[in-house]
Amino acid sequence: MTWIGWAQIALVLACVIAAAIPLGRYIDAVAAGRVAWLAPLEHALYQAAGIDPARGMGWKAYVLAMLAANAGGFVLLYALLRLQGALPLNPQGFGGLSPWLAFNTAVSFVTNTNWQAYSGEAAMSHLSQMAGLTVQNFLSAATGIALALAVCRAFAAGGVKNLGNFWADFLRITLYVLLPLSIVVGLVFVAMGMPQTLVGAAGATTLEGGTQTIALGPVAFQVAIKHLGTNGGGFFGVNALHPFEGPSALATALQIWAQQVIPFALALTFGHIVGDVRQGRALLGVMLGYILIATALVYAAEAGGNPLHLAAGVDPAQGNMEGKDLRFGMALAALFTASTTGASCGAVNAMLDSFTPLGGLVPMVLIQLGEVLPGGVGSGLYGMLVFVLLAVFVAGLMVGRTPEYLGKKVQAREVKLAMLAVLVLPASILGFTAVSLVLPSAVSSIQDAGPHGLSEMLYAFTSATGNNGSAFGGLTADTPWLNTTLGIAMLLGRFAYVVPVMAIAGSLAAKPKLGASTGTFPTHGPLFAGLLAGVILILGGLQFMPALALGPLAEHFVLLAGKTF
């Protein structure tokens, strides 16, 4: 680790927080309908769709509208991927995707996962990239944020049924937050050298006289929303490692900023919506603390290098550079890795499969903790609020009152729904991984022997269920079994999680909002932040300990002992 490396990390995170503060306030204004500089367009769209933005929805109506929007998105994307061979804007003449792969990909982009069992430049037409994947990048991000806003509103007032109007939230987020930010960031990416063209590929003659096909396409703007919406699906198969998708270290820094800024801003938006910005700061503090620790761990593990290489005489100052890009360096790779897994983005600028075991353990744990650090756009916030409710419940009893958070009593119904949501991750991750490790057809997808092979499978289901989308690598995922099960894991991670969360929102919204007294413990101080951090680790992480012990931990200690497989 170097001081320059740490300075880079600090600078990027400082820019994230500096931007998140005004953005958090701005999203609050958007959510309240106070931002209206595109009002004519907005109202024309409402009118065309026959929507009354002022009509509030209960939690069930909100969820149904969300499910309808996402089901529509899924059908359109699936059809587009299957039929792309017959559709225009296909300069390279790619055929339609197989049913398994189209299902997996459509689910992947609808759920904001962006797990990619294909290689973009070798499978997707420009139309699929632009009208299919990029559009879903916006819609899944707007869905997540809309859901988070609905959950925030449940804490804001007492005795209400109305959580807002899904369609209005969805449209406003897209129009006033995601589109403007994406346009600005996309233009900067173009300036940094990312292509944005409808040309399919350029031909080049290499020095040896051979010919080389260089894939091109509408890259820059897709990459902008890929990061801003914590989607993570790359235009190219190698994601941000491709020179056109990650043209420079500065572009990498901007990508990290774009991944983090909205999730962090939403924590503050929560504070604004509930009328006490300190509450939002406490959540942000926990998120930031975890990201810092995770970054430090990855950075230390990778900078420490591989003991076997060191023993063979490799310069220790190099650390473990396998799978990393010299242009970005170790520090940005570490921060990018922590950020992309903490924020449920899933873009990669280094190959996790090549990381040291502990360097690979950290991103896996960040996802398993529930994608709340800071998590995906919207999903990170509502996931965090589930942990907040559990923390308040467990510890709240210790002050001798029925636990309450922001004046809302946390009772049996909320605990039940929160536990249902928390159950989804271990059930899907551990369940699918365990089955896949004994199923011969699934086992054959694994590249490496020993604990590393287990990590590859564990990571795939972790990434899918956590709606992260990053790949560890080393796993051949485009098989019917993995396409299907990973698709189901993605659906569970998104929808089986959010329905109970929205039910909690409905239940809390209906409760009276009690005033705070000295008998209710403050939920904005460092004490509560520490408690919340502990609950996330214990209730969110402990169940994965055995699996991690058999994967990255075992690999680490075996490696220290000088053994390989």
Added chain:
Amino acid sequence: MQTTSALGRHALRRAGTDALRKLNPRHLVRNPVIFVTEVISILVTLLAIRAAFLGDAWSFQAGIALWLWLTALFATFAEAVAEGRGRARAESLRRGRGEASARVLLREDDRSLWQNRPATDLRVGEFVLVEAGELIPSDGEVVQGIASVNEAAITGESAPVIRESGGDRSAVTGGTLVVSDWIVVRITAAAGATFLDRMIALVEGASRQKTPNEIALDILLTGMTIIFLIAVATLVGLASWNGRPPSVAVLAALLVTLIPTTIGGLLSAIGIAGMDRLVRFNVLATSGRAVEAAGDVDVLLLDKTGTITLGNRQAAAFVPAPGVGEHELAEAAMLASLADETPEGRSILAFARDRHGVLADGPPPGAVAVPFTAQTRISGLDLPQGRYRKGAVDALARSLGVAVPPPLAQAVDRIARAGGTPLAVARDATLLGAIELKDIVKTGMRERFDALRRMGIRTVMVTGDNRLTAAAIAAEAGVDDFIAEATPEDKLTYIRRAQAEGRLVAMAGDGTNDAPALAQADVGLAMQTGTQAAREAGNMVDLDSDPTKLIEVVEIGKQLLITRGALTTFSIANDVAKYFAILPAIFVASYPELQVLNVMHLASPESAILAAVIFNALVIVALVPLALRGVRYVPVGAAALLRRNLLIYGLGGVVAPFLGIKLIDLILQLLGLA
């Protein structure tokens, strides 16, 4: 440890057999965590037996099975011990009830016509005659007569109380003893549903239902159990990747140590003990829900008279008229009060003696007492050396035909404005000055209200006094708010308004007109001496009839919740150490390098697993006294309380098992068991 020693050997043996009986799966299914433990115990037991028959190594499996059974048994034992403490009290209540027979009147107004029937055959609405020396056969209301009743069977207090028809002293309780005179009682409770019956059922825990917070906690614990079931079950698949899945006994050990058995085992004991603490405190709650609500209370409604103040006005100052010495006034006041047997009169004598050293041993010979009447509003004593009078200022001045000197009139006004009562004192035809009578605030009340405020509870004083008087007393007592000139409707309105703001309200009351407010309040503490209506409306009854106890009731409620939270936190925090004990032990066969994670340096995989299981079982027993006694409650703010308890039970919960498991591992080695 007074809790266990107080039980005695017999009670412990009884608890032991009860604990075994409670292992019945049909009973245990109510407690999911322990139920899972029992199912796992059965499974491992069968495996051990199978291994023994097949001639395989079976001792390790048998050891695990034994301690898993003990885990379940310790949990049921905790519950049985908690119930046992209530049972002793229930038995003494039952003995007190005896076999009463009743003289049922054929006509309400004719005491000569009655028939003898066993108390168990009484119907609601019948009239019974009870005379001196007889037990009152069932709960009811006195409709005729007046009697002194010994209620020791209920309250433990043997001094008899007066019960009479009409008014607020008309309720009688079945099983109490009439010690003088007679009464006619209209029966209000059917056999088996009397106050005493309910009390017995309550202290025995027979009618115990889970409280809202308990249900929520149960769900959390069940959820965690499912999560760890998934984590352990999937381990079979995960571990098979390296070809060596752990044995079922080992997985069973891992599962049972990870699921929250500690709090799962103690949860119901904590609830029963909380109820029992209240019973020992001579307060009966109709449900655990009420006890829990007490912990949540935000507003306390307290009657001024008898709760905040001593209830009788007492002399607080002498204000002499111009030209009169204070000592002279004190002596005159003393003499004027010599024949006055009222508490106010006594207090004047006491005040004159304590402050001015004037005293006399009763009226001297030749003294003629002038008693107080409602017409004159004056009383006094005629002595050879003069006629001493005291009374209402205007009445006394009028009867003497003198004007009140302006300085004295001002002083009298000041006394009245401050909530006191001025009495004028005269010798012959001279006004000597005034006595200030004040409703004295009980000592220590201000400190208690301060403590309540730190707990986040607002205290509201309810009084019939006018605003001015009420404000003065409220300021002196240090309450947060007051309701002056309060009618029963005012109380009800105040409660409803506070509840609409989402606050929980507690109040104490005894009269029939308190009943609606008692019923509306979230915690209604009725006085045992109160009317039947009040007792029915409240959800708690104070057998000592001391409304101040509302404050302690709140503390007991809080203590109950704190104990649950603390032990839950402790139980969950324990898991960290158990992982460090068991995981290396399980996987060391596949990856010997994982031995590094054995930070406790436990002797062998077998002893590590066994030590973790034993610790997990023993910690339940170790915490039984704490569960029964409750975590100490200190009235500091919530933030400080949370910090303190997180440190003790959160951090302590992480550290304790490291030490405990290591210790047990050492003992196992010493004994050569592993």
